[in-house]
Amino acid sequence: xxxxxxxxxxxxxxxxxxxxxxxxxxxxxxxxxxxxxxxxxxxxxxxxxxxxxxxxxxxxxxxxxxxxxxxxxxxxxxxxxxxxxxxxxxxxxxxxxxxxxxxxxxxxxxxxxxxxxxxxxxxxxxxxxxxxxxxxxxxxxxxxxxxxxxxxxxxxxxxxxxxxxxxxxxxxxxxxxxxxxxxxxxxxxxxxxxxxxxxxxxxxxxxxxxxxxxxxx
Ligand SMILES: Nc1ncnc2c1ncn2[C@@H]1O[C@H](COP(=O)(O)OP(=O)(O)OP(=O)(O)O)[C@@H](O)[C@H]1O
Ligand SMILES: [Mg+2]
Numbered sequence: 001x002x003x004x005x006x007x008x009x010x011x012x013x014x015x016x017x018x019x020x021x022x023x024x025x026x027x028x029x030x031x032x033x034x035x036x037x038x039x040x041x042x043x044x045x046x047x048x049x050x051x052x053x054x055x056x057x058x059x060x061x062x063x064x065x066x067x068x069x070x071x072x073x074x075x076x077x078x079x080x081x082x083x084x085x086x087x088x089x090x091x092x093x094x095x096x097x098x099x100x101x102x103x104x105x106x107x108x109x110x111x112x113x114x115x116x117x118x119x120x121x122x123x124x125x126x127x128x129x130x131x132x133x134x135x136x137x138x139x140x141x142x143x144x145x146x147x148x149x150x151x152x153x154x155x156x157x158x159x160x161x162x163x164x165x166x167x168x169x170x171x172x173x174x175x176x177x178x179x180x181x182x183x184x185x186x187x188x189x190x191x192x193x194x195x196x197x198x199x200x201x202x203x204x205x206x207x208x209x210x211x212x213x214x215x216x217x
Contacts, residue, residue: 002077004210006084007102007135013089016108016142018045019176019185021086023199024206025059026185034081036060040069040098041088052183070097102135104210108142108170109158111151136209140202141169168201 006024008017018041025037037056039046042065050061060080064072069085076083085102087095099105139158144151146169158165170176175186175195186195 002074003080004082004103005073005077005101006082006104006106006206007087007098008085008106008108009087009095009099010089010107010109011091011095012110015089015110016140016170017041017089018049018086019180020106020108020140020142020170020202021084022046022049022056022059022180023170023176023185023187024082024203025084026057027187027196027199027203028082029057029059030187030191034060036062036076036080036083038069038073038076038083038085039063040065040085040094043088046086049180049183052181054182054184054188056183056185057188065094067093067097069094070101073098073101099135104136104138104206106206107137107139109139109154109165110142111144111148111154137164138206138209139163139165141165143172144169146171166202166205168198168205170198170202 008021010017021037025035028035037046037050037059039061044063044065046061047063050056050059062072062076065088073083073085085098087098141151141155151169155165173186173195175189175193179185179189182189185199186193187199190196
């Protein structure tokens with residue numbers, strides 16, 4: 001039995017990939033799921049955060065931004081809990097390979113029209129998969145202001161383009177960058193706080209989607 005490979009990707013820099021990747025990993029780790037976080041980005045954002053004081057609460061972090069990153073993910077999926085891959089914010093062979101290895105592709109989208117255009121580029125990459133197996137795919141709105149016009153607009157634009165969006169959002173909160181200063185995520189700082197609750201909602205919704213797929217298989 002292999003565990004789920006979750007690839008976090010967009011071709012747009014700064015959309016929240018590394019933040020979401022570390023938040024999900026810490027959340028599942030605190031829940032006893034033994035996730036592994038692969039840093040496949042040569043910028044090494046995850047490695048840098050993990051080197052700080054709180055060390056992402058002890059989450060296992062593997063650095064592999066080489067052409068072997070997807071093979072590393074497959075290998076780890078035999079021995080760990082969910083494998084979460086943080087990819088670079090540009091198109092690269094490593095990203096394409098990590099998309100091809102994914103059971104679940106999570107695409108963080110900032111509530112801006114520019115991010116949507118890059119997202120659509122990303123979808124064409126997903127359709128190009130050679131083995132015909134489509135991974136589960138969900139967009140996640142990040143850095144939003146709840147109930148803002150732009151967030152609602154982006155949500156409906158994605159829906160019109162036929163792109164499924166998680167109901168849960170990661171809103172714009174200073175707690176995210178502040179926690180990373182200490183090598184932490186909001187779940188490690190204040191487990192019951194509002195940011196930790198939204199991370200839990202995103203993770204649980206992903207589990208629900210994955211569970212539904214498994215039940216249907
Ligand atoms: N929900 C949020 N609220 C506030 N700030 C956020 C949130 N999510 C991310 N950020 C901040 O936005 C910046 C970009 O986030 P992050 O590094 O996660 O993006 P990225 O997609 O990984 O970027 P890159 O493409 O460069 O790898 C960081 O400073 C991060 O702390
Ligand atoms: Mg990043």
